[in-house]
Amino acid sequence: MAPAxxxxxxxxxxxxxxxxxxxxxxxAGHVTLLFTTFRYALSWIRMNYYTRMAQFCYRTSFVAAALTYGIVVYKTQRARAKTGAKAPPSALGLLSDENVQYLLLALVWLFSPQYPLALLPYCVYSVFHFATYTRANLIPTISPPKNAADGASAAAKVKTDSPLAAQIGAFVKEYYDASMAVVSGLEILLWFRVLFSAILFQRRSWILIVLYTAFLRARFSQSTHIKNSFAQLGARVDALVGAQGTPPAARQVWDVVKNASRQFVDITDVSKYIGGAGPAKKTS
Known part of the structure; x- marks a missing residue:
């Protein structure tokens, strides 16, 4: 984060x-995303989500999301070039960057039919980025503390002296982990929503389920929150099918699904194909 x-x-x-x-x-991209998502939510609540304004807000939200992640990817690559670091060894190496994944996914949603649930993970991320930037940059710029020699010292002093900055910091610290768990649950729920569309053969749904499955698989390898959410989901289904009165056929189907899922995870382990390189973590 640049100093104030x-x-x-x-x-x-x-x-x-x-x-x-x-x-x-x-x-500004995060602010735009939050505003347009809120405006689209109002249209969705009133069941007017196919009006021109609603569609404009929906598409603009993903344009803003693509902008924010595009900026982070650009800055990452520029920093890599300045330090002389080697570029990712392959396309798989580049795609292992979570910022690239979210950038590409935003473009996918932008050109796909409307899936309102797809906006929520980006919106949650934007809330925390908005809060962090406000604390580290906006407050020191608008109301810098006295006796601060430069932007960096002003930002550091504001974090300790400003009541508003302290409240923002406490909010981020208290709710970040819980919010990331919510995002993970939303991303898994969205997969089932897209799968339902594919079963009904809705427009572009089969292409979308393939692309989103690839995204979610990458998230599974990088995010402990996603792993925990899948583990909790598996435990709940285990409890349901293990209850008395559950037909044996249901248990067999669930066993087949679990085994197929394990095989899918093993086959699609990207680290096997990029020499075990660790994935780049998301910063946007």
């Missing part, structure tokens, strides 16, 4: 210096 502008400058110059950064464009 020099607190010794006038407010207008501090704000101007802040908005001219690429990081601010990233922040």
């Amino acid at each position: 502008p020099n607190p010794n400058l006038p407010l207008q110059e501090r704000v101007l210096a802040l908005v001219q950064t690429l990081q601010f464009a990233w922040f």
Whole structure:
């Protein structure tokens, strides 16, 4: 995260210096996503989600999501080039970057039929990025503490002295892990929603289920939250099929599903094909 502008400058110059950064464009993308998602939610509640405004907000949300992740991917690659680090050895290596995955998925949703549930994970992420940027950059720029020599010291001092910054920090610390667990559950639920569309042979659903399954498989290898959510789901189904009165056929079907899932996870283990390189973690 770039430091806030020099607190010794006038407010207008501090704000101007802040908005001219690429990081601010990233922040603006998250703000746009939150606003358009909220506006689309109002249309969805009123069952007007195919009006021009609703469709505009829905598509704009994913444009904003693609923008934010695109900026992070660009900055990552630029930093890699400046430090002389080697580029990913293959396309699989590049695709193992979670930011690339979320960027590509945003583009997939952008050009797919509407799936309102797909907006929620991006929206949750944007809430925390909005909060973090506000605490680290906006507050030190608008109301810098006294006796701060530069942007970095102003940001550090604000985090300890500003009541609002302290509240934001407490919010992020308290709710981040729980929110990531919710996101994982939403992403799994979305897979079943897309599968249902594929069973009904809805438009582009079979292409979408393949692409989203690949995304979710990659998330499974990188996210402990996704693994925990799948483990909890498996435990609940085990309890249901293990209850008295459950038909033996249901237990057999569940055993087949579990075995097929394990084989799928093993076959699609990307680390086998990229030399065991660890995946790049998501920063956007």
